[in-house]
Amino acid sequence: MNVLNSLEPQNVFRFFEEIASIPHGSNNLQKISDYLVAFANERNLKVIRDEALNVIIFKDGTAGYETSAPVILQGHMDMVAVKEENCRKNLETEGLDLEVSDGFISAKGTSLGGDDGIAVAYALAVLDSDTIAHPPLEVVITTNEEIGLLGAAALDCSVLKGRIMLNMDSEDEGIFTAGCAGGATADMVIPVAREAFDGVKMHLELKDFKGGHSGQEINAQRANANKILGRILLALKDESVSFRLITANGGEKDNAIARFAAADLAVAAEDVSKAKEAVLKITEIVKSEYHTTDVDAKITFTEDGKAAEALDADSTLRVIRLLHHTPYGVMKYSYEIKGLVQTSLNCGVFKFDEAGAHLIFSVRSSVSSEKDELLGRLSDLAELLGGKCNVYGAYPAWEYRADSKVRDLIVDDYKKLTGKEPRIEVIHAGLECGMFSDKLPGLDAISFGPDMDDIHTFHEKLNIESAKRGFELLVEVLKDLK
Numbered sequence: 001m002n003v004l005n006s007l008e009p010q011n012v013f014r015f016f017e018e019i020a021s022i023p024h025g026s027n028n029l030q031k032i033s034d035y036l037v038a039f040a041n042e043r044n045l046k047v048i049r050d051e052a053l054n055v056i057i058f059k060d061g062t063a064g065y066e067t068s069a070p071v072i073l074q075g076h077m078d079m080v081a082v083k084e085e086n087c088r089k090n091l092e093t094e095g096l097d098l099e100v101s102d103g104f105i106s107a108k109g110t111s112l113g114g115d116d117g118i119a120v121a122y123a124l125a126v127l128d129s130d131t132i133a134h135p136p137l138e139v140v141i142t143t144n145e146e147i148g149l150l151g152a153a154a155l156d157c158s159v160l161k162g163r164i165m166l167n168m169d170s171e172d173e174g175i176f177t178a179g180c181a182g183g184a185t186a187d188m189v190i191p192v193a194r195e196a197f198d199g200v201k202m203h204l205e206l207k208d209f210k211g212g213h214s215g216q217e218i219n220a221q222r223a224n225a226n227k228i229l230g231r232i233l234l235a236l237k238d239e240s241v242s243f244r245l246i247t248a249n250g251g252e253k254d255n256a257i258a259r260f261a262a263a264d265l266a267v268a269a270e271d272v273s274k275a276k277e278a279v280l281k282i283t284e285i286v287k288s289e290y291h292t293t294d295v296d297a298k299i300t301f302t303e304d305g306k307a308a309e310a311l312d313a314d315s316t317l318r319v320i321r322l323l324h325h326t327p328y329g330v331m332k333y334s335y336e337i338k339g340l341v342q343t344s345l346n347c348g349v350f351k352f353d354e355a356g357a358h359l360i361f362s363v364r365s366s367v368s369s370e371k372d373e374l375l376g377r378l379s380d381l382a383e384l385l386g387g388k389c390n391v392y393g394a395y396p397a398w399e400y401r402a403d404s405k406v407r408d409l410i411v412d413d414y415k416k417l418t419g420k421e422p423r424i425e426v427i428h429a430g431l432e433c434g435m436f437s438d439k440l441p442g443l444d445a446i447s448f449g450p451d452m453d454d455i456h457t458f459h460e461k462l463n464i465e466s467a468k469r470g471f472e473l474l475v476e477v478l479k480d481l482k
């Protein structure tokens with residue numbers, strides 16, 4: 001312990017180190033939530049904790065700020081707890097081993113939780129201070145942000161009076177986020193029937209596609225292995241190969257572009273060489289189309305014994321159509337903000353279970369009617385294929401405000417502090433600000449944070465100087481929100 005005690009601002013890094021010593025991966029938040037409640041109790045600050053373990057701490061405005069409009073300071077207490085393959089640490093029960101090197105803080109063998117521990121440390125440092133000037137504060141520390149904004153979704157916001165919010169969950173200094181997309185998960189389910197089918201069992205494998213985040217990287221126009229699988233199966237049909245699907249799967253998460261997919265096919269013995277030729281041909285076409293985005297992609301098609309049972313002909317065809325005819329990628333760019341993806345979708349997971357074939361999408365849009373239109377299209381297509389589409393995990397968009405007092409103020413203060421011109425961004429991914437702006441009509445919010453690299457991985461690191469400037473900015477903004 002006390003690896004950070006020589007760093008400034010001392011209080012920020014002291015709290016950051018305390019937080020790091022408490023295990024706080026998503027869904028493992030009782031202890032960190034207890035710590036926050038104890039922090040408030042020790043200082044006689046009013047605190048509310050709900051069933052989702054969200055914690056809200058209140059503090060009166062300082063002298064001269066008693067009647068200023070309250071300000072919400074917001075971050076999330078959970079982190080993505082991941083470790084290197086050979087790291088022996090138990091992230092459920094043990095704290096992190098912090099290290100300082102070359103101006104960065106990281107954790108030995110694990111993710112750091114700078115996302116979003118730095119926000120919590122900033123907030124506690126302000127709450128703990130007798131010298132920082134600020135309006136009445138409502139510090140909202142949510143749970144399980146990293147697994148679908150669950151804490152923010154569950155939070156009863158009626159206890160909040162503030163309509164100005166500083167969200168501290170960004171990881172690029174100088175880039176201020178002022179809007180985000182809303183979205184939902186859509187699970188298309190197509191029932192299938194099986195029957196006996198004599199043939200050669202063949203294994204089709206697609207791997208080493210580039211993948212990526214279905215929000216931030218959807219505009220890179222990379223191949224999605226699930227979509228390519230559908231295209232290969234359709235090519236087999238178009239070449240009149242007699243075959244059936246046995247089983248298939250692809251991708252890992254609805255919000256990740258699928259990097260791999262695989263299928264077992266039953267191919268009529270007399271059509272095996274025709275099938276191999278067809279796969280070879282479509283493989284060349286796909287590789288050439290994606291030669292800049294998916295350079296390492298590999299597609300193999302090998303014999304794997306004898307097949308006895310498979311989907312029937314109708315089910316096979318419906319599953320191929322499911323993969324091939326569902327839309328994928330960017331649907332529309334913003335007219336107002338150059339380069340911003342407005343509406344997109346990604347079929348991240350393809351799998352079979354007792355209910356049939358599932359193709360699971362992450363659908364995003366900063367315009368809710370466009371999101372609804374896409375969900376409606378998936379639902380109709382599912383119906384056409386004899387199935388249905390279940391929608392869950394919906395989160396609202398945070399619409400960009402033409403007028404934003406807090407945005408103007410933070411921009412001015414940033415320029416004064418650093419002499420640099422900041423960037424304002426609207427992002428194509430979900431943020432807690434969307435949840436809050438939905439629940440708190442008229443909310444004026446901005447998201448900022450210090451430089452962090454490789455968040456959500458065991459390479460995660462926090463830039464110390466940037467964290468210091470981030471805190472100075474927060475202090476300055478609070479002072480100016482009189």
Ligand SMILES: [Zn+2]
Nearest residue numbers: 115116145169
């Ligand atoms: Zn975060």
